[in-house]
Amino acid sequence: MTVDLRARAAAHDALLLRRLELVVPLVLDRAGLDAWVLVAREYAEDPVVATMLPATWLATARRRTVLVFVRRADGSGVDRFAVARYPVGEAFPHVWDPAAEPDQWTCLARILAERDPRTIGVDRSATFPLADGLTASEHDAFLTALPDRMRRRVVSAEQAAVGWLETRLPEEADALAAACARAHGYLARALSAEVVTPGVTTTSDVEWWLRQTVHDDGLGSWFHPACSVQRADDAPSGPVPAGGETVIRPGDLVHVDFGIVDAGLCTDQQQHAYVLRPGETQAPAGLQAGIAAANRLQDLLMARFSVGMTGNDLLSATLGAARTEGIDGLVYSHPIGVHGHAAGPTIGLWDNQGRVDGQGEHPLHPATAYSVELQARVAVPEWGGRGVAFMLEEDAFFDGRECRFLDGRQTRLHLIG
Known part of the structure; x- marks a missing residue:
C-alpha cells in the first residue's frame, strides 16, 4: 500500500487546526483554566505537545518549544501562540524574537503578565502519565520566571490534557472505524489457512506474520501481537503464554491480541479461531457458546455507558x-485513540475488578473511543467441562448517547481447516 506522505501531512495539519479551534476551548472550560502552558524539550516531549505539532516536525520538539493558550479577556475565544526558537506552523503564531529578548522564559513570563490569567x-499529574509531560527542570524554570503573584496561580492541567487526548472529532471517529476495518482484515487472514498450517505453524509465526504484513503495507504497530492457544487436554490453568514457539494443532482454540497504527490512530482487537479436527466442519457447540457469553458481556458493558459515569x-x-x-466475567476496558492505552477512564483491570484509584474515577465524556476488552469464562462440555477463557476486544465510540462498535465485532469463531 503506497502512502502519499505529502497528502497525509496536509490532512494532519488541517485536522490539527480544527482540533485546536474546537477541542481546546471545550477542555479549558472543563478544566476551569484561563491559560494552558505546554513546555517540551527535544527528545523529552510532553505527550500532549507531540500531538499538537505540525506533521513535518514528526512529533519532536525543537530545542525548547512552548505552546500557550490564553482566554481572551472579553470571553470571545482562546488565543494560541508559540514561544519557540523556530516557527511552529500556521496553527501557532510565533511571538518570540530572540534578538530583541534573548531569554525565552522572560518572554513567556512577560506575555502571561500582560494577559493576567487567573x-x-x-501538564503535571500524579494520576495520568499522559498528562504529566512537564519535566521537573522545566517546571522549576517556569515557576522561577513568573512573578510571585502569578506563581500561585499555576495548577495542574490534568483535565485539559486528558480531554484533549480523549476527544475525537467526527472525522477522527470515521478514520478510526476505517483503521478497525483494516485491522479486522489482517486478523481474518492471520486466523485462516492462509497463515496457519496445523501441525506446522507456531504461535510466534502468527505474531511475526502480522507484524511483517502490517509493516509491508506502510502501517505501524504499537505493540507486538500476541498469539496463544487453549486445548482440551491442557491443565485448566489458562492459555499457553504468548511469545513462545507453541505449534498450533487441530482442536486448538487460537487467540490473537493485535493492534495497528493507521494515520496516527491506534486499534486494539482480540479474536479467536478454532482449528478443525479431521472430519469436523464446525467448532464444538461449547466453544461457540463461550463466544456468545463474551458477546453478552460486551452488551452489558456498552449498554451502561452514560455521560458523567466514572470508570469504576x-x-x-x-x-x-x-x-x-450467571456470566463469569472480567472487564478491563480502556480508552483508545492517538495512544493505544489512551488517556481517559479506566474500566477495570484484569488483575483488579474492584475500585481503580485515580484513573478509574475519571468520568465518561461524549466523543470518546474505547477498547471494549473483557473475557467470559465458560465450562465447555466437549472439553470435559473445563473452564475456557473467551477473551474479546473490539473498538467502540461513545457519542454521549450510545456506545457502538466502530467496525462490528466477532460473533462466530474463525475456522481453520
Missing part, C-alpha cells in the same frame, strides 16, 4: 449485571 494550567461505576454496574445473568 489560572494557569501545566461502569465496572461495578456491569459486573453486577453479569452476575445476575
Whole structure:
C-alpha cells in the first residue's frame, strides 16, 4: 500500500487546526483554566505537545518549544501562540524574537503578565502519565520566571490534557472505524489457512506474520501481537503464554491480541479461531457458546455507558449485571485513540475488578473511543467441562448517547481447516 506522505501531512495539519479551534476551548472550560502552558524539550516531549505539532516536525520538539493558550479577556475565544526558537506552523503564531529578548522564559513570563490569567494550567499529574509531560527542570524554570503573584496561580492541567487526548472529532471517529476495518482484515487472514498450517505453524509465526504484513503495507504497530492457544487436554490453568514457539494443532482454540497504527490512530482487537479436527466442519457447540457469553458481556458493558459515569461505576454496574445473568466475567476496558492505552477512564483491570484509584474515577465524556476488552469464562462440555477463557476486544465510540462498535465485532469463531 503506497502512502502519499505529502497528502497525509496536509490532512494532519488541517485536522490539527480544527482540533485546536474546537477541542481546546471545550477542555479549558472543563478544566476551569484561563491559560494552558505546554513546555517540551527535544527528545523529552510532553505527550500532549507531540500531538499538537505540525506533521513535518514528526512529533519532536525543537530545542525548547512552548505552546500557550490564553482566554481572551472579553470571553470571545482562546488565543494560541508559540514561544519557540523556530516557527511552529500556521496553527501557532510565533511571538518570540530572540534578538530583541534573548531569554525565552522572560518572554513567556512577560506575555502571561500582560494577559493576567487567573489560572494557569501545566501538564503535571500524579494520576495520568499522559498528562504529566512537564519535566521537573522545566517546571522549576517556569515557576522561577513568573512573578510571585502569578506563581500561585499555576495548577495542574490534568483535565485539559486528558480531554484533549480523549476527544475525537467526527472525522477522527470515521478514520478510526476505517483503521478497525483494516485491522479486522489482517486478523481474518492471520486466523485462516492462509497463515496457519496445523501441525506446522507456531504461535510466534502468527505474531511475526502480522507484524511483517502490517509493516509491508506502510502501517505501524504499537505493540507486538500476541498469539496463544487453549486445548482440551491442557491443565485448566489458562492459555499457553504468548511469545513462545507453541505449534498450533487441530482442536486448538487460537487467540490473537493485535493492534495497528493507521494515520496516527491506534486499534486494539482480540479474536479467536478454532482449528478443525479431521472430519469436523464446525467448532464444538461449547466453544461457540463461550463466544456468545463474551458477546453478552460486551452488551452489558456498552449498554451502561452514560455521560458523567466514572470508570469504576461502569465496572461495578456491569459486573453486577453479569452476575445476575450467571456470566463469569472480567472487564478491563480502556480508552483508545492517538495512544493505544489512551488517556481517559479506566474500566477495570484484569488483575483488579474492584475500585481503580485515580484513573478509574475519571468520568465518561461524549466523543470518546474505547477498547471494549473483557473475557467470559465458560465450562465447555466437549472439553470435559473445563473452564475456557473467551477473551474479546473490539473498538467502540461513545457519542454521549450510545456506545457502538466502530467496525462490528466477532460473533462466530474463525475456522481453520
